[in-house]
Amino acid sequence: MNEGVEWAMHSCVNLSWLPGQAVTAKHLAAFYDLPTAYLNKQLQALSRAGILSSTSGPKGGFQLARDARKISLLDIVVAIDGADDAFRCTEILKAGPAANPKTDYVKTCHISRAMRAAELTYRRELAGQSIADIAEQVLTEFPAAPQNTRTHLANLKS
Amino acid sequence: MNEGVEWAMHSCVNLSWLPGQAVTAKHLAAFYDLPTAYLNKQLQALSRAGILSSTSGPKGGFQLARDARKISLLDIVVAIDGADDAFRCTEILKAGPAANPKTDYVKTCHISRAMRAAELTYRRELAGQSIADIAEQVLTEFPAAPQNTRTHLANLKS
């Protein structure tokens, strides 16, 4: 899985501590010492997916485009890593004894179906977890986290 | 995910139609028109994992090392694709405001935990499906499948 997924999730949690405030890609990158230009690409992907909203110009940056409760971990995975399944059925059955060009083996093959079923449970689990859920868990364990994040970012700005 | 997983699963189902019979890598490859040497590597991995047993020499080949009911889809995925999670926590928190070299973020980070939980449901689903289950489903839908597989292989031998 693309490493940017991790960066994106962390960045979204951080942004959830700063509602309505635009944060530049440079600052989000400096936060975890990530390559700015590359993180920027991931943020653009989140923006295209409607998870973040961006504003150009000075005082511009990124912020959550909607309530953190409405942003699931699956949303982020799909935005960064694509919607493809990990298991790719290449329909090798087309060369086997039951070959039939008209058959869609992705749907009929039982192996393909079993793998797809597993992926669906994976996605269902991720869809049930939102950025707000994560933020709430962090808040419970580390009540100072939001303030720490804000001051850390403020120090970067200096 | 490694393409060999699909080859391996298909090959295992085929082998389940021929219990106690050794089938060469060449024939298993010809069955679906796969690159022999490369499929051979996957079969070796299955062999090292104890899923297949191999015999050298003429009349040699591969066969299931244990009852197909005891071979789960997860066993095959792990043997071919490794046991690593798709989501790799690179512990970027170590560069953040709460940095603490002693902390194992893989275990403490809530994002890491959420992703791990999803992977576990994925694995549980795959662990619950065996090669025998797949073979049984195929048999129900296509009662002639085992015989077709055997004759197809026999024709390749000629």
Add this chain to the structure above:
DNA sequence: GCTATTCAGGACATTTAGTATCCAGGTTAT
């Protein structure tokens, strides 16, 4: 208007992982 800041995104370059081939060595049935 001018300038500095920032996002948007295409064009690369680099690195890593997946795919594929080949060969030399060991095993075994005939």
Add this chain to the structure above:
DNA sequence: ATAACCTGGATACTAAATGTCCTGAATAGC
């Protein structure tokens, strides 16, 4: 002895992930 077959290392090729750079467009502040 020979031919068939697995084992595993070495190597090449290809695709994908990772990372950098540069141009262009938007915009806040002066």
